Amino acid sequence: MVVNLDRLFSRRAMKLKGSEIRELLKLTQLPGMISLAGGLPCPDAFPIEVIRECIEKIFDKHILNALQYGTTEGLPGLRKVLAARMSEKKNIDCEFHDIIITNGAQQALNLLGFTFIEPGDVIITGAPTYLGASQAFHAFEANFESLPVTDDGLDIKSVKRNLKRLQRNKIFPKFIYTVPSFQNPSGVTMSLENRIELLEVASEYDLIIVEDDPYGELVFEGDAIPPIKSLDRKGRVIYMSTFSKILAPGFRLGWIIASEDILNKFILAKQSADLCTNPFGQYIAYEYIKGGYLDPQLDKTRKLYRRKRDVMLEALEKYFPDNVKWTIPRGGMFLWVTFPKRINTRTMFKRAIGKKVAYVVGDAFFPDGSGHNTMRLNFSYSDDEMLTEGIRRLAEAIKEEMASFDLEETIMAELI
């Protein structure tokens, strides 16, 4: 008898589906393809020599600890230097015991799902929202209330209206998930006013806010807006971030700042999930911050990404048709394009691949499947020439797609 797996899988496992988007992204590996689809940091932003120095320090000072099991909470030294930085740069009132280290920020999302979400529980996200977050919450069978994202981030009016509606229907959401700075995928940033108001609303309904802040340090111009966590005096905000964009993704290091009761649950959940985050990588991050390497490196990365954004914006101005709109992000790695309603970016994808350029279709970021006329473009990964050429190719695909519609309309008009 062969194993009958359908009988053995859990319901949540039965519901897991392969990401269609990841299937599409496989096409971006074809030769000659320019991919504006991925979400990868630029290899030029990896501080290779600095990492080599940090590793030398590990071999000199910490090698036996770096090779052994570590505590589930994470390396105390790393949590200390992180806490100092979070206090100083982000005005988040915290000490090392308010921080735990995770296996990348994705694990923080997983711990959140594990700790808060029962099947059918409602959570509030933006529409669009980060794909990795919806996957993590989906894995624990959440129901999504996806609310509009405006140029000022998550639409606060809609949040209020819908919380009221949910309350009337005796539905009590578990948390509000938001990426307030340079959101993935839209690139937009929530204003300070909206951050303050969101915290007030969360307080009124006694809700948790999950503030996912992977891009907060990648500010290109103007002052950074204070994180919601810096305004929080009640332990209402769970703050999470990552080393993937300020050091390198390859060590899989993220962190969470939250109240003691919440962290204690996360620690127990993480203990059963993977015992601890890799200590060798944690020592690298520790030496990286302690050695004062982070700020100079961030300066370089900000300049590099700002230039790349400008190159993309310039190409968009030059090549894209007039009736297409895009966001102008003041930081981060992505911008967001909105087409006239008749354009479906999923349909258009094949045409773009034919022109050897790839993007992410926008509806992937809408838990409710809307957003058919949007797309995400990444400007951090490709070099300047590729960015310009990629946008030029994409514009060709767009114009052809629009022309095919015009032609269809002409034919329709003639048939009437």
Added chain:
Amino acid sequence: MVVNLDRLFSRRAMKLKGSEIRELLKLTQLPGMISLAGGLPCPDAFPIEVIRECIEKIFDKHILNALQYGTTEGLPGLRKVLAARMSEKKNIDCEFHDIIITNGAQQALNLLGFTFIEPGDVIITGAPTYLGASQAFHAFEANFESLPVTDDGLDIKSVKRNLKRLQRNKIFPKFIYTVPSFQNPSGVTMSLENRIELLEVASEYDLIIVEDDPYGELVFEGDAIPPIKSLDRKGRVIYMSTFSKILAPGFRLGWIIASEDILNKFILAKQSADLCTNPFGQYIAYEYIKGGYLDPQLDKTRKLYRRKRDVMLEALEKYFPDNVKWTIPRGGMFLWVTFPKRINTRTMFKRAIGKKVAYVVGDAFFPDGSGHNTMRLNFSYSDDEMLTEGIRRLAEAIKEEMASFDLEETIMAELI
């Protein structure tokens, strides 16, 4: 209003409890303490110079990939050299696509729980069984059927009897979890006959066997017994192992070999759990195997641990009272002590700590809370002198504990 967390936590999170054992283990950090409690590999077994060489190779050849995100399945190169090794040394018929890399073997246990266990589902384990596994399965609210472990490993007669009983009661377990070689905590090994029979029983009831094999390479004498997976032709066995005991725990690297349908679910679950295992560490493991460093290193580690086991056995013979029994493991890192029924190792723990020696109380390894008269001793971590002195101190504590019982009995006898 302060956040009312009890209303927000999931049921599974509400059930999570701090491990009492971990609290006890904190005592082992006191100055002067000899800990036979932990489960750490010996730092002398870390191939520090080899790791340095592997890292040099990474900087020479793979640094940009090692610092970037990797695929969820794991580094293809690492999976290839692992598959070749598993075929050659373990006679497991596999190729690289039959293997995925996990964030330590603990993540493999977590993926197993996520993918198979609904609240209340029954799983079968040994009694005693590995604590990390029971934590991982407990996190997904499993019900444990814990069956006796004999000198030949999981008691196959009991497995048969209880599967029949469960079937009569219309209870269908999800899987049988076992550590067949040099089990943590008992140190015992399942015979080949029992492995064959276990696979037959699993086939009869169409069940999955989870074979957790972290210590299989640490054979001190005699031939290694083939893994159950090497006997499996139906994709019935999920095999998992780790680099923690053959390289170092600090990179958090484990792997799973399983059938395609099961791996596909694990990959999706892992994608939402942490995207990928740290590529930098994976490249180290890749260069470690590819460079031919593993086998010489294993020879050293086996010799080191065999000597340590012998030192501990000699001390046990010399110092422990006659009415105490222990296992004689032919590999691994642990041995198991059984006392007369009247001894409770949890009660005795304080006395041992007073003598500055620590162990793990045996009942921690029994999901049903039995095993009060047992303890786990680790021989891999401490040096020879500490091992001998630790056992001497422990023997003192045991003799005092026994004497206190004798005294009590004398008093009781006089009172009658």
